[in-house]
Amino acid sequence: MKRFLYLISALIFITACKEVFETPPQSLLKASLVNSSTKNALTSSVTVQGTGLDSLWVYETSMTEMMLPLSSNDTTSFLISLDSKIDTVTFLHVTYQKYISMESGFYFEYKLHSIDYSHNRIDSIQIIDSLVTKNWHENIKLYIRPLPAGN
Numbered sequence: 001m002k003r004f005l006y007l008i009s010a011l012i013f014i015t016a017c018k019e020v021f022e023t024p025p026q027s028l029l030k031a032s033l034v035n036s037s038t039k040n041a042l043t044s045s046v047t048v049q050g051t052g053l054d055s056l057w058v059y060e061t062s063m064t065e066m067m068l069p070l071s072s073n074d075t076t077s078f079l080i081s082l083d084s085k086i087d088t089v090t091f092l093h094v095t096y097q098k099y100i101s102m103e104s105g106f107y108f109e110y111k112l113h114s115i116d117y118s119h120n121r122i123d124s125i126q127i128i129d130s131l132v133t134k135n136w137h138e139n140i141k142l143y144i145r146p147l148p149a150g151n
Helices: 001-016
Strands: 028-035 043-052 056-063 067-069 075-082 084-102 105-118 122-127 138-145
Touching: 056 067, 067 075, 075 105, 075 138, 084 122, 105 122
Parallel strands: 028 138
Antiparallel strands: 028 067, 043 056, 043 075, 075 084, 084 105, 122 138
8 A cells, every 4th residue: 555655656746847848939020021112012032130140030032021030139130131132120129028937937028119221122111010029910011112124
């Protein structure tokens, strides 16, 4: 009988010590590409690299919208190549750290204040929703100048 109780106690102890880890959610900025002349969705070959980073976020992918990570600093900058024309986009934001649970830990949410950008291919940027949260929805629209005929 004692062995049976020891066995049950050991099984309860082993299952209680099992590590439970859930990946915390990630807040990503969702950007839509829009033709500045027609105001329709624009499909473009996009490459995105964070400034100061070694890796690419997106590499030569044809898309009409993209998801971008923001840093925990007050600014995040990207080099965005739209059909081989490169623009720099800098997001100025406030970062909030949110607690999920002991298993998941913390994640970041952001509030956009302003956006600075170069004007090679980007005509303008409109902030649709300044809150960048774990619920992914459109945050900005990038109004892109159409390429001249023949390109």
